[in-house]
Amino acid sequence: xxxxxxTQPGMFVQxxxxxxxxxxxxxSDQSYGLFWYKQPSSGEMIFLIYQGSYxxxxxxxxxxxxxxxxxxxSANLVISASQLGDSAMYFCAMREGQIRMDSSYKLIFGxxxxxxxxx
Amino acid sequence: EAQVTQNPRxxxxxxxxxxxxxxxxxxxxxxxxWYRQDPGLGLRQIYYSMNVEVTDKGDxxxxxxxxxxxxRNFPLILESPSPNQTSLYFCASSLFLSGTGLSGANVxxxxxxxxxxxx
Numbered sequence: 001x002x003x004x005x006x007t008q009p010g011m012f013v014q015x016x017x018x019x020x021x022x023x024x025x026x027x028s029d030q031s032y033g034l035f036w037y038k039q040p041s042s043g044e045m046i047f048l049i050y051q052g053s054y055x056x057x058x059x060x061x062x063x064x065x066x067x068x069x070x071x072x073x074s075a076n077l078v079i080s081a082s083q084l085g086d087s088a089m090y091f092c093a094m095r096e097g098q099i100r101m102d103s104s105y106k107l108i109f110g111x112x113x114x115x116x117x118x119x
Numbered sequence: 120e121a122q123v124t125q126n127p128r129x130x131x132x133x134x135x136x137x138x139x140x141x142x143x144x145x146x147x148x149x150x151x152x153w154y155r156q157d158p159g160l161g162l163r164q165i166y167y168s169m170n171v172e173v174t175d176k177g178d179x180x181x182x183x184x185x186x187x188x189x190x191r192n193f194p195l196i197l198e199s200p201s202p203n204q205t206s207l208y209f210c211a212s213s214l215f216l217s218g219t220g221l222s223g224a225n226v227x228x229x230x231x232x233x234x235x236x237x238x
Contacts, residue, residue, distance in 0.1 A: 004161070033225075035226070035227075037229075042231075043207065043231065043232040043234070044229065044230075044231045044232060045162075045209060045211075045229035045232075047226050047227070047228070050226065091161060091162070093161075093162075095225070106152075106164045106167065106177060106178075107162070107164070107227060109154075109161030109162040109163070110161050111159050111160060111161045112161055
């Protein structure tokens with residue numbers, strides 16, 4: 001079963017508007033972490049934001065915020081005031097369980113959402 | 120500058136010709152990992168290493184080898200490349216902070232990617 005689901009293969013947003021990229025996850029662990037990465041056309045993976053499963057507040061980093069709804073198992077990324085430079089592929093990822101010596105610390109990635117910002 | 124460096128960035132090779140993709144990090148990270156990215160599949164873990172001389176298989180290890188003789192280096196070896204190994208490869212590293220599943224992001228820092236084509 002897919003662990004991370006990103007149902008929007010592609011999205012458009014008008015410059016300066018806000019956009020929400022959807023991410024749902026599946027895990028039976030109580031402790032986990034959720035990440036969003038940005039991949040511009042140049043190909044590198046850029047870390048954007050992190051939410052721990054026990055964090056009570058939604059994470060925010062500048063124009064990025066994570067709408068964490070634990071009961072619904074969703075971790076949507078909200079980008080406010082979109083800029084042309086936000087055009088990229090966005091990946092949601094999950095780390096299951098606590099970091100331990102015997103754990104692999106694997107990130108499980110969704111298939112990504114390509115965002116295009118229109119001028 | 121703190122970074123993960125991969126080489127080569129681009130490579131076209133032929134079936135069966137052994138190749139090595141190098142990965143080096145200058146952040147004194149214990150944990151290193153290789154992922155491959157394929158369209159519609161996101162990123163999948165190939166191998167990981169918790170520390171020097173400690174390596175283990177990820178989700179898609181077939182056809183790959185790794186070694187971790189030094190903390191900073193984690194090369195990916197394709198002994199006999201095949202066309203289904205045509206992909207975008209990422210090396211990533213992180214500090215290993217045991218028991219921090221409840222707090223702290225343990226963010227994976229990715230290299231710039233290596234695009235490999237096997238003819």
